[in-house]
Amino acid sequence: xxxxxxxxxxxxxxxxxxxxxxxxxxxxxxxxxxxxxxxxxxxxxxxxxxxxxxxxxxxxxxxxxxxxxxxxxxxxxxxxxxxxxxxxxxxxxxxxxxxxxxxxxxxx
Amino acid sequence: xxxxxxxxxxxxxxxxxxxxxxxxxxxxxxxxxxxxxxxxxxxxxxxxxxxxxxxxxxxxxxxxxxxxxxxxxxxxxxxxxxxxxxxxxxxxxxxxxxxxxxxxxxxxxxxxxxxxxxxxxxxxxxxxxxxxxxxxxxxxxxxxxxxxxxxxxxxxxxxxxxxxxxxxxxxxxxxxxxxxxxxxxxxxxxxxxxxxxxxxxxxxxxxxxxxxxxxxxxxxxxxxxxxxxxxxxxx
Numbered sequence: 001x002x003x004x005x006x007x008x009x010x011x012x013x014x015x016x017x018x019x020x021x022x023x024x025x026x027x028x029x030x031x032x033x034x035x036x037x038x039x040x041x042x043x044x045x046x047x048x049x050x051x052x053x054x055x056x057x058x059x060x061x062x063x064x065x066x067x068x069x070x071x072x073x074x075x076x077x078x079x080x081x082x083x084x085x086x087x088x089x090x091x092x093x094x095x096x097x098x099x100x101x102x103x104x105x106x107x108x
Numbered sequence: 109x110x111x112x113x114x115x116x117x118x119x120x121x122x123x124x125x126x127x128x129x130x131x132x133x134x135x136x137x138x139x140x141x142x143x144x145x146x147x148x149x150x151x152x153x154x155x156x157x158x159x160x161x162x163x164x165x166x167x168x169x170x171x172x173x174x175x176x177x178x179x180x181x182x183x184x185x186x187x188x189x190x191x192x193x194x195x196x197x198x199x200x201x202x203x204x205x206x207x208x209x210x211x212x213x214x215x216x217x218x219x220x221x222x223x224x225x226x227x228x229x230x231x232x233x234x235x236x237x238x239x240x241x242x243x244x245x246x247x248x249x250x251x252x253x254x255x256x257x258x259x260x261x262x263x264x265x266x267x268x269x270x271x272x273x274x275x276x277x278x279x280x281x282x283x284x285x286x287x288x289x290x291x292x293x294x295x296x297x298x299x300x301x302x303x304x305x306x307x308x309x310x311x312x313x314x315x316x317x318x319x320x321x322x323x324x325x326x327x328x329x330x331x332x333x334x335x336x337x338x339x340x341x342x343x
Contacts, residue, residue, distance in 0.1 A: 014140055015307055017213050018206075027203040034195045034331075038188070041336035049338035057332055061325045068206045068321045070314070078148055085155035089162045093169070100170050 016073040026067045033060045131309050143311045150315045154322050161326055164281070168274045168333065171267075178267030181260065182275075183337035185250060185268075187241055191335040194237050195327060201230035202324040209317045212300065212310035220300040220313065227320065228293045231286055238283055245272075252276065275334050282330060285323045292316050 037056045045052060066072040071082055129139055136142040172179045208223035249257030252273045258265050296316050299305065305313055 015213055017210060020210075023203060023206050023210070027199065030199045030202075030328075031196060034192065034199065037332050037336060038192050041188075041332070041338060044338065053332040053336060057329050060328045064202065064321050064325050064328070068202055068324075069318050070209075074147060075144055077144075078151055081148060081151040081155060085151070085158045088155070089158055092159065092162050092166055096166050096170065100173065 016070070018067065018070070018073075022067055026063050029063055030060050033057075129308060131304065139308055143314075146311050146315055147318075150318045154318065157322060161278075161281070164274070164278055165329070165333070168278070171270060171274070172337075175264075175267040175270070177261075178264040179271055180337045181264060182268040182271035183335060185245075185248070185258070185272075186275075186335040187244065188335050190237050190241050191331055194234050195331045197230050197234045197237070198324050198327050201227045201234070202321055204230060205317050205320045208296075208300075209310065209313050212305040212313040213307060215306040217300060217303055217305075220305060221297055224293055224297045224300060224313075228290055228297070231290050231293065231320075235283060235286055235290075238279065245275075278330055278334065282323065282326050285326070289316075289320050289323055292319065 033056050037053055040052055040056070041049075065082065071078060128134075132139055132142060136145065204223050204226040208220050208227060211219040211223055245251060249255060250272050252269050256265075256269050256272070258268050293316070296313055299312065
């Protein structure tokens with residue numbers, strides 16, 4: 001590293017080094033989630049099949065976002081952008097399905 | 109630096125009391141602000157990526173609601189073993205990516221390069237397995253177009269072809285992101301090897317990690333959506 005430059009360490013970014021055990025625990029949770037999704041897909045839970053698959057995938061995604069992507073330690077402004085992203089995604093789905101699922105003259 | 113500027117006047121003294129970190133861009137106050145700005149900027153980009161994949165997913169769900177039998181039958185054409193193995197491979201690559209960032213934060217040069225390399229290896233493994241699946245589907249006649257052949261339930265064949273169109277587009281877009289990620293990994297490996305990163309400056313590895321983890325999240329949803337649709341009460 002460039003030692004010849006004398007810069008003030010006080011200006012370094014606020015570092016949060018995540019402990020190893022958290023990374024390992026998140027990884028194991030993701031692996032278990034994957035096996036769980038697979039196993040659940042082999043048994044018939046009726047109308048619950050899709051919601052359960054979605055729930056497991058969402059939990060996995062939240063774990064990745066919070067811990068692997070360090071959002072849990074990021075600034076509030078970053079939180080706003082992250083949450084807003086999913087809010088817009090929600091708008092995309094809700095408004096689209098508010099149309100398609102209410103076309104009662106079509107039979108799905 | 110010369111003491112005389114081009115127009116002959118004395119240069120304005122540098123405002124800062126101390127010299128710059130070599131990677132501090134001049135428009136930022138300090139490395140902390142620079143790091144926050146790049147994190148925020150990357151998340152802005154990722155929000156466009158979320159909506160980009162979200163658009164395809166939304167179209168996929170509309171047709172899944174319309175043609176549940178065809179979707180379930182089509183998902184049975186997928187190689188669930190390969191899909192499952194690939195999900196695990198990608199999760200391992202996310203772990204090694206996270207550890208690369210951690211090593212960069214701690215200033216461990218060789219460990220950073222090693223973890224980036226491991227991420228590249230697992231990412232390439234994913235793409236290799238995906239290529240085998242593509243090869244199989246192509247030879248089974250499951251590529252949409254004039255050579256599409258699937259006749260288990262002739263009435264549902266066009267809808268199964270529609271599913272396969274989604275399958276190829278979604279996994280293809282995902283694979284394209286992986287290939288770009290592999291290129292970024294090579295670039296980060298070179299910079300890490302050169303010794304650019306340490307506790308004061310590890311932003312690029314962190315930002316590259318955000319991209320890689322995002323691509324992993326996309327797959328976390330694609331796997332159940334494309335491989336594990338439950339046989340919807342047919343029969």
